[in-house]
Structure formats: C-alpha cells, structure tokens
Amino acid sequence: MEQPIHGLDSVKEYYGKVLKSSQDLKTSACCTAEAMPVHLREILRDIHEEVKDKFYGxxxxxxxxxxxxTVLDLGSxxxxxCFIxxxxxxxxxxxxxxxxxxEQIAVAQKHVDYHTKKxxxxxxxxxxxxxxxxxxxSAGIESSSIDLVTSNCVINLSxxxxxxxxxxxxVLKPGGELYFSDVFASRRIPKELAQDDVFVGECLGGAMYTEDFRRMMIKLGSLDYRLMSRNKIALLNADIERAAGKIDFYSMTVRAFKLNLEDRCEDYGQVAIYKGGIPNCPNLFVLDDHHIFEKGKPMAVCGNTAMMLQGTRYGEFFNIIGDTTKHFGLFDCGPVSTLNQTDSNVGACC
Ligand SMILES: C[S@@+](CC[C@H](N)C(=O)[O-])C[C@H]1O[C@@H](n2cnc3c(N)ncnc32)[C@H](O)[C@@H]1O
Known part of the structure; x- marks a missing residue:
C-alpha cells in the first residue's frame, strides 16, 4: 500500500498549476544550460514542442x-x-x-503515440x-529489475x-547504474529557505549539501560514486540571490553503480582497455571527470574502476587485465571531486 509522503503538496502545486512552461521559472536553477552531447541534440529535434517547452531539468x-x-526516470x-x-x-x-x-503525467501520456510513430x-x-x-x-517497480535509473532535477524536491x-x-539490478543530474549546495540550507515554497519549487530550498550527500551515499553502501559534470548556477534573480546570500548552488551530474565497491581506490595492478563499440563513442569513453579511456590504449585503474567497467553493462566493451588477488596498496585515482575544484564538464561527448 502506498505510504504518504509529507511535504510534497506545494511542489505538486508548483509543477501542476503555477508553472506553465520553463519561461515561468524565476531562476535558472532548473534549465541550466549544460551542453547536451551532439547525438542527443539530434534526437531532441524529434521531440514534441510542448514536451520541450515544459522541460524543467x-x-x-x-x-x-x-x-x-530497461530505464527508469524519477520525476519524469x-x-x-523519457522520449530521448x-x-x-x-x-x-x-x-x-x-x-x-x-498535469505533468497528462502531457507526457498525450505524446506517447507521437513519439512511437516518430x-x-x-x-x-x-x-x-x-x-x-x-x-x-507502490508504483509497481520490482526489486532488481532496472538497468539504469535516471533523474533530472527532481531528488532535491524530495x-x-x-x-x-x-x-x-x-530497484537496480546488480551492476545497474544510477545516473542523475540535480542541484547541490555548498552549505546546508537554512530552515527558513528550506521551507519557502518558491525557493523549494525552484529546486534550491531542498538542494543537498554535497558533503551530506556523500555521507548519505556511504550510509546506503554506495562507497564510490563518480562526478560527471559540475556547473555553478547563476540565479539571475536579485531577490533570490539576496536570500541565498553566500550559498553557492551547483548543477551536478553524478553516476553510481549497484556494486560492492571499496571506500578508497585500491591498487591491484589492473589495466583497462576500451575495445570500442559503444554507440556514439567511436574513440573515447568517459567514465567520469578524471577517467577518459581512449580506444585501444591500456590504462592503469583502481579496483573500483575495474569493477565499474567489468561488472556493468560496459563490460562487453572493455578488456580488464588482472584481478584483485594481489594488492599493491592505495591507488592514486586522480583528483577527488569536491566543490573547491573549478567547474568541470566532461559531458559525455566522445
Ligand atoms: C523540476 S521538475 C523536472 C521534471 C523533468 N525531470 C524534466 O527534466 O523536465 C520536477 C518534477 O518532479 C516531480 N516530483 C517532485 N517530487 C516528486 C516526488 N517525490 N515523487 C514523484 N515526482 C516528484 C514533479 O511533479 C515534477 O514533474
């Protein structure tokens, strides 16, 4: 039986009644201009105009x-x-x-046939x-049934x-992937802003402080997630900027896998080679903001990275040489992603 989720009525009101299109947003928090890879931009041309007008990701x-x-989009x-x-x-x-x-579901459902034909x-x-x-x-999604969970600017609202x-x-299958974009904050949001309907509706009031997100993922057993991109949000609204004060907001895209990973990058002397073959990635595969694999080029990787490339749907496109039987100490896995870095955007353009 469905369990009630408290505190969502004003969000429903905002997305169901207040906003009619992305033009009605008061800030640029939803709808940041993250560059979309070329192969997705081509598909975007086939998406119905009404759907594009009401995009709030x-x-x-x-x-x-x-x-x-099988893909699940949370807050679709x-x-x-979903149509892309x-x-x-x-x-x-x-x-x-x-x-x-x-109201959101109704618009999506209205355009299913259009895209099926297209x-x-x-x-x-x-x-x-x-x-x-x-x-x-309660929505009928069974355990271990999904290959990819995605979400675009939604979880902050929960x-x-x-x-x-x-x-x-x-719901993820073993080796399944979570790949989502959301708004994060450089510090915890004060209570008065976290309870302000407009601040919440604009995807700012519920933005997670990045370190609290890290702690929560560890608590849930996701010990190594990877940053894909991080862009500072320009609020472009004087009142909201004043209220936000020194809090910085970021749009971040994060990937995590349902795998038993270690909490640090450990060195087992493993090497990964991208064999090619992933559609739209003829020469390069970008795993995260500091792992870019060139086709045919051997690259030393930590045990966690090896598992992400071997124990997931990417496995058929990689040769992993070595296993975890012999340990060589800690692995220097490149920069740890923190908010102190400059903005990064590896996108997924290969
Ligand atoms: C900022 S919009 C993003 C919509 C969509 N992902 C996009 O990119 O256009 C947030 C959406 O999440 C939905 N939403 C927010 N909280 C939710 C929750 N707890 N459960 C289900 N849907 C939720 C809202 O109804 C709204 O459609």
Missing part, C-alpha cells in the same frame, strides 16, 4: 550503451528525457517514467506511472531523500 543525465535496456515531468531514452533503448528496450503530478516503433516502449519516487514499490536513494538501490 538541470542537466543531461543520459549515459551510453542503452540499447535493449512531461517526459523529455525511448529512442536510445530501441524497440526492445523499455522506459518507465514516474511522477506524482497529474521513432518507427509498432508499439510504445515508454510508459508513465503516477507515483512517488520515495515509494517505487523531503525524504534517503528513502529515494534506498529505493533506487533496491
């Missing part, structure tokens, strides 16, 4: 190698990312969007379910973020 959380996979809104994913998974894949707001499929491979991302069980992430790790 803050990134481009769509990874590679999705053909035939009017479905822009529908094209990428192909007729044998499946895309499920979950959203709690009737992509030349005989039956739809995308469906939208009304539900709460904190309680995916008053129960730990519930959301534990649901994500429940």
């Amino acid at each position: 803050c990134g481009s959380p769509i990874p590679h190698a999705l053909e035939g996979k 809104g009017t479905g822009r990312d 994913l529908s094209k990428l998974v192909g007729p044998n894949g499946q895309v499920i969007g979950v959203d709690m707001t009737d 992509f030349g499929y005989s039956t739809p491979n995308v469906k939208f379910i009304k539900g709460y991302i904190e309680d995916l069980e 008053p129960s973020k730990e519930r959301v992430f534990s649901e994500i790790f429940r």
Whole structure:
C-alpha cells in the first residue's frame, strides 16, 4: 500500500498549476544550460514542442550503451528525457517514467503515440506511472529489475531523500547504474529557505549539501560514486540571490553503480582497455571527470574502476587485465571531486 509522503503538496502545486512552461521559472536553477552531447541534440529535434517547452531539468543525465535496456526516470515531468531514452533503448528496450503530478503525467501520456510513430516503433516502449519516487514499490517497480535509473532535477524536491536513494538501490539490478543530474549546495540550507515554497519549487530550498550527500551515499553502501559534470548556477534573480546570500548552488551530474565497491581506490595492478563499440563513442569513453579511456590504449585503474567497467553493462566493451588477488596498496585515482575544484564538464561527448 502506498505510504504518504509529507511535504510534497506545494511542489505538486508548483509543477501542476503555477508553472506553465520553463519561461515561468524565476531562476535558472532548473534549465541550466549544460551542453547536451551532439547525438542527443539530434534526437531532441524529434521531440514534441510542448514536451520541450515544459522541460524543467538541470542537466543531461543520459549515459551510453542503452540499447535493449530497461530505464527508469524519477520525476519524469512531461517526459523529455523519457522520449530521448525511448529512442536510445530501441524497440526492445523499455522506459518507465514516474511522477506524482497529474498535469505533468497528462502531457507526457498525450505524446506517447507521437513519439512511437516518430521513432518507427509498432508499439510504445515508454510508459508513465503516477507515483512517488520515495515509494517505487507502490508504483509497481520490482526489486532488481532496472538497468539504469535516471533523474533530472527532481531528488532535491524530495523531503525524504534517503528513502529515494534506498529505493533506487533496491530497484537496480546488480551492476545497474544510477545516473542523475540535480542541484547541490555548498552549505546546508537554512530552515527558513528550506521551507519557502518558491525557493523549494525552484529546486534550491531542498538542494543537498554535497558533503551530506556523500555521507548519505556511504550510509546506503554506495562507497564510490563518480562526478560527471559540475556547473555553478547563476540565479539571475536579485531577490533570490539576496536570500541565498553566500550559498553557492551547483548543477551536478553524478553516476553510481549497484556494486560492492571499496571506500578508497585500491591498487591491484589492473589495466583497462576500451575495445570500442559503444554507440556514439567511436574513440573515447568517459567514465567520469578524471577517467577518459581512449580506444585501444591500456590504462592503469583502481579496483573500483575495474569493477565499474567489468561488472556493468560496459563490460562487453572493455578488456580488464588482472584481478584483485594481489594488492599493491592505495591507488592514486586522480583528483577527488569536491566543490573547491573549478567547474568541470566532461559531458559525455566522445
Ligand atoms: C523540476 S521538475 C523536472 C521534471 C523533468 N525531470 C524534466 O527534466 O523536465 C520536477 C518534477 O518532479 C516531480 N516530483 C517532485 N517530487 C516528486 C516526488 N517525490 N515523487 C514523484 N515526482 C516528484 C514533479 O511533479 C515534477 O514533474
């Protein structure tokens, strides 16, 4: 039975009644201008205008190698990312969007047939379910059934973020991937802003302090997640900037896997070689902001990185030489991603 999630009525009101299109947003927190990879921009041309007009995401959380996979989009809104994913998974894949707001779901559902025809499929491979991302069980999402969970500027809006992430790790298959974009903050948001409807609705009031996100992921057993991109958000609204004071907001895209990883990068003398073959990545594969694999070039990797490339859907595209039987100490895995770094944006353009 569905469990009530408290504190979401004003968010429903904001996305269902207050906003009519992305033009109505008061800041640029949703709809930051993160560069979209070229292959996705091409698909975007086929997406219905109404869906694009009502896009409120803050990134481009769509990874590679999705053909035939089952994808779940949390807080799918009017479905822009779901329809892009529908094209990428192909007729044998499946895309499920979950959203709690009737008006958003209605627009998404209205355009399913349009995109099914546009992509030349005989039956739809995308469906939208009304539900709460904190309680995916009630939305009918079974444990260990999903290859990829994605989400674009939604989890910040949840008053129960730990519930959301534990649901994500429940529904992912072993080796499955979480790849999401969201708004994060450089410090904890004071109570008065965290309870302000506009501040919350604009994806700022519920933004997680990055270190609290790290602590929560460790608590949930996700010991090594990777940063893909991080862009500082220009609020572009004098009142909201004044209220935010010294808090900096970032749009970040993060990837994590349902794998038993270690809390540090350990050296087992392993080497990874990208064999090529991932669609739209003829020469390079970007794992994160400090791992770019060139086709055919051997690269020393830590045990965690080796597992991310071997124990996931990327495994068929990599040769991993060596195993974890012999340990050589800590591995220098490059820069640890923190908010003190300059903005990074490796995107996923290969
Ligand atoms: C900022 S919009 C992003 C929508 C979509 N991802 C996009 O990129 O256009 C947030 C969406 O998340 C939905 N949402 C927020 N909190 C939710 C929750 N706890 N459960 C389900 N949906 C939620 C809202 O209804 C809204 O459609």
